[in-house]
Amino acid sequence: MNDLIYSATMSADGYIAGPGGDMSWLGPFTGADTAADELAARTGALLVGNTTYGGDDPNEGTDAEGAFGGTWHGPQFVLTHRPPTTAAPDVTFTDDLEWAVGAARAAAGERDVNVLGADVARQCLELGLLDEVVVFVVPVLLGDGVRLFDRPGGRPVRLEHIARSTEAESTYLRMRVLKD
Template identity: 45%
Template sequence: MSDTDAGLGKVVVNRSMSLDGFIAGPDHAMDWVIEYFREDPFPEVMAATGAMLIGRRTHEVAKRMSDENTGYDGGPVFVLTHQPPDEPEQGVTFLTCDLAEAVAKARAAAGGKNLEILGADVASQCLQRGLVDEVLVYVLPVLLGDGVRFSTSGLGRIDLEPFSNTQAGPVTMLRFRVRK
């Protein structure tokens, strides 16, 4: 897939990452990220986002963060899962289909804007299958020492081409195109 496909936005893996390579702390904790994004340092990223595709575990962490009044608003949210909940959640579509089909559905819902991919497992699977156009990483000035790594083991080599780096306060945003 590419950003030229039928006028669709790009598929972008979006990460906040500690300097030592963790996207979540022990027990999938993400509270350490909040302080860096209270005032949105890169509003253009959210403005370009039309939908999000995330894994179930990432969704559960996001719900906890939302309960603390730190939710995200990037358009429709699609959760790829093997077991959808019994009760539907407002604003969330649970998908149990193939990964490529999930990406296609979420991209269509993005309305020509970017589809953001969140979560180590879903993002790694999308990268392995060549479904990603860009990787965006917010490097935060913290060392966690343990937690959830940037990608799952077995990802294999993915070549990237850097095209942008921007700093806003303590946050550095790095952007890469995925070489295909």
């Protein structure tokens, strides 16, 4: 069975995007990263929020545009209440989270499903569907923006370290979600 993994690059103060979803802050921190390459190789499908899908790619217009710096290609399942009128190759739009998780797991085969987007990750966590959290912490303080997790009034969720390392410009943390 494959895992449902939420991955994100995060500032040292807990933000994965700046105000309004701005991702330009990430530019200086992109580059070769063994842990990111391994995560990309394990990924068979993406489960993506609509804001992330249509968002601000710091590599837009370059060979590095797209998931994992442009190195990953495959099926994407985008959660939205407003699907576009024109289809995109390998992209399925839906407003049904549980269906999207099942379809993404089936499309991924033996590999994992990577969740991109804080709101989608929160919803997966609340439904008990999320298996892992992978965070690349980079040395910058954003001060405001989109948090890694934002669950006001939410209960604590315990995580167990699977792996951690420091390489190049980031600290890599891989944690399993402990389910009650």
